[in-house]
Amino acid sequence: NRRKQPSVDELVTGILNHDKVALSRAITLVESKSVTHLAKATEIIEKCLPHANTSIRIGITGVPGVGKSTFIEAFGKHLTGLGKKVAVLAVDPSSSISSGSILGDKTRMEDLVKDENAFIRPSASGDSLGGVARKTRETIILCEACGFDTIVIETVGVGQSETAVHSMVDFFLLLKLAGAGDELQGIKRGIIEMADAIVINKADGDNIKRAQIARTEFKRALHLYPQKASEWLPKVVTASALKYEGIDDVWQLISEFCETTKANHYFENHRKQQNRFWLLQTIEERLKHNFYNNEHVKSVLDEYLNATENSTISPFHAAQQLLDLLKF
Ligand code: GDP
Known part of the structure; x- marks a missing residue:
C-alpha cells in the first residue's frame, strides 16, 4: 500500500467521527513493532482518551468448542438490534505461535462482521501475554472514542489470559457446557472466582435437562465463595447461542450489574484501580x-x-x- 499514511490528526478526527477505517488504521499502529508507529499510536491514544471510558467492557472466556464465537455473534446481533455499537476484540497470546488465531476469527462471526454497528478485530500477535494485553487495552480506548458502547473481549480458557482479560473489563462472563455430573471438577477455581456470570451454553435439544442440572450445581458452588467487592452476586443462566435463546437474559443481568455497581461506585473505582494496576x-x-x-x-x-x-x-x-x- 503506497498511499500516503494519514497523519495523527487525520486518524483522530476519523475515529471521533466514528469512521471504522480510521479506527482499523490506528489499531494497526498500536500493534506495530516500529518505534515511529508506536509514537504515533501513543499520540492518538492520548487524544482519544478524553472521549473513551464510556462503554461497558465485557470479558468472555471458555474452553475451545464451548461456543464463544457463536455466542458472541448472537449476543452482538442482539445488542446492535437494541441500537448499541459493539466492538469485539480478542486476547490470544497463542496466535503468534500457532500463526493462526483461534479467536476473533471473522469467518466464525459471519453475520456480525457484516453489521454496520459492529467491529471485529482478531487478537494482536505478540510474543508475550503482556504485550498482547497492552495492545488490547489501548485498542479498547480507540474503540470507545470511535463510538462503540459495548466492548466484548474474548479469550480462550488457557493459561493466564483470563486473568489479563479480567483486569481490563467491568464484567466477566464464563461460558460452560453441561457435563455428566462432573461440572465442578477440573475447573480452575480462580476462573470461577472471577466470573460475574456463568452461562451454561448449548442448552438445547437433548441437552436442556443436563444444562439445568449444571445450572443448579454451579449456583450451589458459587454460594461457597466469599462475597465480591462489587457486592454483586454472580448469576448462573442457561442459553443456546445456536438458537438465540437466553441471550436477552445475559444482557439483562449485565445491565443489572451496571446499575448495582454504578450505584455503589464500584464500577468507577474498579476502573481507576485497573488503570493504576496497568x-x-x-x-x-x-x-x-x-x-x-x-x-x-x-x-x-x-x-x-x-x-x-x-x-x-x-x-x-x-x-x-x-x-x-x-x-x-
Ligand atoms: P468456540 O471455540 O468457543 O468459539 O466455539 P464455537 O462458537 O466455534 O462453537 C463450537 C461448536 O459448537 C460449533 O459447531 C457450534 O455450531 C456449536 N455450538 C455453539 N453454540 C451452540 C449451542 O448453543 N447449541 C448447540 N447445539 N451447538 C452450539
Whole structure:
C-alpha cells in the first residue's frame, strides 16, 4: 500500500467521527513493532482518551468448542438490534505461535462482521501475554472514542489470559457446557472466582435437562465463595447461542450489574484501580525487559548463576551486583 499514511490528526478526527477505517488504521499502529508507529499510536491514544471510558467492557472466556464465537455473534446481533455499537476484540497470546488465531476469527462471526454497528478485530500477535494485553487495552480506548458502547473481549480458557482479560473489563462472563455430573471438577477455581456470570451454553435439544442440572450445581458452588467487592452476586443462566435463546437474559443481568455497581461506585473505582494496576504492571515489565536485555547483564548473568549455584557468592549479593550494572 503506497498511499500516503494519514497523519495523527487525520486518524483522530476519523475515529471521533466514528469512521471504522480510521479506527482499523490506528489499531494497526498500536500493534506495530516500529518505534515511529508506536509514537504515533501513543499520540492518538492520548487524544482519544478524553472521549473513551464510556462503554461497558465485557470479558468472555471458555474452553475451545464451548461456543464463544457463536455466542458472541448472537449476543452482538442482539445488542446492535437494541441500537448499541459493539466492538469485539480478542486476547490470544497463542496466535503468534500457532500463526493462526483461534479467536476473533471473522469467518466464525459471519453475520456480525457484516453489521454496520459492529467491529471485529482478531487478537494482536505478540510474543508475550503482556504485550498482547497492552495492545488490547489501548485498542479498547480507540474503540470507545470511535463510538462503540459495548466492548466484548474474548479469550480462550488457557493459561493466564483470563486473568489479563479480567483486569481490563467491568464484567466477566464464563461460558460452560453441561457435563455428566462432573461440572465442578477440573475447573480452575480462580476462573470461577472471577466470573460475574456463568452461562451454561448449548442448552438445547437433548441437552436442556443436563444444562439445568449444571445450572443448579454451579449456583450451589458459587454460594461457597466469599462475597465480591462489587457486592454483586454472580448469576448462573442457561442459553443456546445456536438458537438465540437466553441471550436477552445475559444482557439483562449485565445491565443489572451496571446499575448495582454504578450505584455503589464500584464500577468507577474498579476502573481507576485497573488503570493504576496497568501503570505499575507496565513499569515492571519494562524494567524486567530492560534488565534482561542489557548487553552487560547478558554477558555475565550465567557466570553469576553458576557462582550462586556453587555457593561462591550469595544469591542476594549476586543480585545486588547485577542490578548495580544498571544503576537501579
Ligand atoms: P468456540 O471455540 O468457543 O468459539 O466455539 P464455537 O462458537 O466455534 O462453537 C463450537 C461448536 O459448537 C460449533 O459447531 C457450534 O455450531 C456449536 N455450538 C455453539 N453454540 C451452540 C449451542 O448453543 N447449541 C448447540 N447445539 N451447538 C452450539
